[in-house]
Amino acid sequence: MRRSTIYPISAGDTLTLEIIVENPTSQPKTLLQVIDHLPDGFGKPAKRSIELIPPQDSYSWIYSTDSTQRGIYHWSKVDLRTATPLGLFWSSRHRVAKAKAIDSLAE
Numbered sequence: 705m706r707r708s709t710i711y712p713i714s715a716g717d718t719l720t721l722e723i724i725v726e727n728p729t730s731q732p733k734t735l736l737q738v739i740d741h742l743p744d745g746f747g748k749p750a751k752r753s754i755e756l757i758p759p760q761d762s763y764s765w766i767y768s769t770d771s772t773q774r775g776i777y778h779w780s781k782v783d784l785r786t787a788t789p790l791g792l793f794w795s796s797r798h799r800v801a802k803a804k805a806i807d808s809l810a811e
Contacts, residue, residue: 705738705782705799712806715774719746719805722766723782727757738765739783745773745807777805 708722723740727733736754752765771777780802785794 705784705801707801707803710803710805712808713771714808715771717807718768718770719807720766720768721750721803722764723801724762724764725754725757725784726762727759730759732759733757733786733788735786735788737783737785739785740801741779741781741783742769743777743779743805745771745775745777746805747772771805771807774807777803777807779803 705726706724708724710721713719721740723738725736725738734756736757738752738754740750742749746769750767750769752767754763757763780800782799782801783796784799785796787794
């Protein structure tokens with residue numbers, strides 16, 4: 705799991721984020737949920753369900769969020785959950801995908 709470059713924004717702009725989930729194995733990965741734990745200035749954690757990532761492939765999740773105040777935000781926690789194979793229980797893993805977002809005063 706990795707995160708694409710985050711470009712600085714001005715106050716009131718929308719921040720666009722991208723997380724890339726890779727499957728380096730020879731087996732498909734199914735029924736995944738990715739949760740990006742955003743800092744307080746960006747609201748609630750962002751969530752995405754992924755039905756399938758084929759073997760030796762990746763899934764690119766691009767989403768946007770609005771900031772509520774200016775500042776420099778650091779976060780790194782991303783959860784990867786699955787209920788495979790039977791869907792009875794969740795298995796969760798914490799992953800590190802460091803992020804730094806800069807929300808500055810518009811010029």
